[in-house]
Amino acid sequence: MAVTLKDIAQEAGTTVMTVSNVINGRYGKVSQATVDKVRAIAEKLDYVPSATARSLVARSSRLVGVLLPDSEGSNVLVSPHNVAVIGVIERMLQEHGYYVLLRSIPSNDPASVTAALRSWNLDGAVFIGFLDSQIRAMRATLDTALVVLDSYEKNSELMNVRLNDRKGGYLATRHLIEKGHTRIAFVGPRITERGVVKERYNGYRKALREAGLPVDDALIVATDVAHANGIEAGRLLSDQHPDVTAVFATADLLAAGIMEGVRAAGRDVPADLSVVGFDNLDLATYVSPQLTTVTQDLTAKATRAVELLLLSMHSDGVPTNETVMDVELVERGSVRDLTLAP
Amino acid sequence: MAVTLKDIAQEAGTTVMTVSNVINGRYGKVSQATVDKVRAIAEKLDYVPSATARSLVARSSRLVGVLLPDSEGSNVLVSPHNVAVIGVIERMLQEHGYYVLLRSIPSNDPASVTAALRSWNLDGAVFIGFLDSQIRAMRATLDTALVVLDSYEKNSELMNVRLNDRKGGYLATRHLIEKGHTRIAFVGPRITERGVVKERYNGYRKALREAGLPVDDALIVATDVAHANGIEAGRLLSDQHPDVTAVFATADLLAAGIMEGVRAAGRDVPADLSVVGFDNLDLATYVSPQLTTVTQDLTAKATRAVELLLLSMHSDGVPTNETVMDVELVERGSVRDLTLAP
DNA sequence: TTCACGAGGTATAACGCTAAACCTTCGGAG
């Protein structure tokens, strides 16, 4: 049985309220002698205040939900990005005295779980990696301060922190152009109306246009972003598009696969085909040649998200609508410089 | 302001207690008419019971702590293993009506945070990836049902779920022996009195002895388990031990590095050197040749851990002391069969 | 001498919920 204020009060021969005052540093109302006595007893009994009781009266739980989609067995935790992000978020919230309630959300019926979460009276929530439709469903049932990571919905009052994917696509493609490439393939998931891929594609287009190069739809390879898909894409590219000298892949995993596929087809990276990825996974430095890729500052992203969340938890005005985090290109060994003598 | 039992009672013209009975399915005490009315109103007002209030009276929080060590910026979440494990744990606990409180613990002063956690009156806790000394410190302050993942402490009353690392080392080495290798290096962290590495090493020794092969300390390479260390080790092995035809590396990351180092030294895997790893990371299938490695069933491990935890949460008797999960060898392309004609 | 005031408390109520004891009514059984 846990020690309560009452226990301390009894032993100190005073009231619960006085003990509470001491524990919470509300001196002013208490004599030094009492403070000392209560302090000593609390220490001796190893008193820890009850978070639940406090939540009840304070009408604030000090709990922040971190919600991830759970698609039958493999949830988004799996992405190394999100893992790092969650780590940073947890640590920051901890510093501010908040606790993290981790919850995976069934993709088919997100609202069912958010309803359950509401019972915890969360002070805030972070959504990571959800589809827009899911976000909308959850936001409706869960009633808290809220920040979303990586949403691409336009017309919303959500606080959203996402990457500058367009710039990423642009930087990758421009880099290839600067190195003398003119036939540059775009490999990634099917391009939709809006979303990450569309953004990256827009950056790709922009770079091409800016350089006066044609945008050739034949150079767009639509595929999933797993390693195996990359291998296939690399083969295909080598076989059917021998004129292509460079690829921008929307994910490192894909890029790594492409490198292997190209090699399997008897060609070489970067001699015959240059590759730029996106994400800067650890993997990018494990492959050889090491992968030139687009990188983001995960810590900065997570930090920004928590800052925004804390802000909107403490003041009711929603401060910003969308924060777009910067990206950079990391040059490594997977791009050949065609402007040098052959 | 959240809807409470009181609100419903008012609107239904009855008492809080009756509403509580209806909400919790304690019929028997309530007429069908009342049940229906209260139900309807609760639905209409979108009532969700307060978890904090319930915790307070039930003296059980429905909260399970999942604790991870946090060593200045990069916590153990980073390991893909633990990520998967946490995912499974969360989902299982969710099914049983528990919520997960995720917490990273400063490695230097673990007890400070566990004290704070105690205020949540956790129903249980899972420790993942801690050192024995830390576990002891935390166990002392945190007073709950408890299950530990991957501890190698012997003499304890902890419930511990760990891998059969010894068997892993044994299987890897035996496989190499079966393929005709006799000079087999062991690459991994320094071997300590007890712990993962020691266990794997014991397995390695056992396989060698069993085959009547000498155990040569010169073939033990102590190193960290990062990719870069692997490269170095691969080089070193190629340069200084040309007679060695096979390596057992205690981690896939290391194994992948070794493969690269060997290649950098102008030799080939598996032609000149065979490599077996440990972990079966995704990476193992991304490298070429694909890595032969020791694998574990992460889901089984996480499941077992939660089962044990639930057990010890519900009954006070500590059921088991240590559960050792099985491992298997996955054969892929990084081992050469020397018994075939050259 | 009286009064106001501050210092150092104590008492009460409330947060939202549940367990347990306590009231009504009503329809039989004795």
Added chain:
DNA sequence: CTCCGAAGGTTTAGCGTTATACCTCGTGAA
């Protein structure tokens, strides 16, 4: 016609805290 028990409640108390209002001194000013 009295008493009993069941059905369908209601009341009271309590989980561990905190906010707020309320007491009781002793001191210094009027």
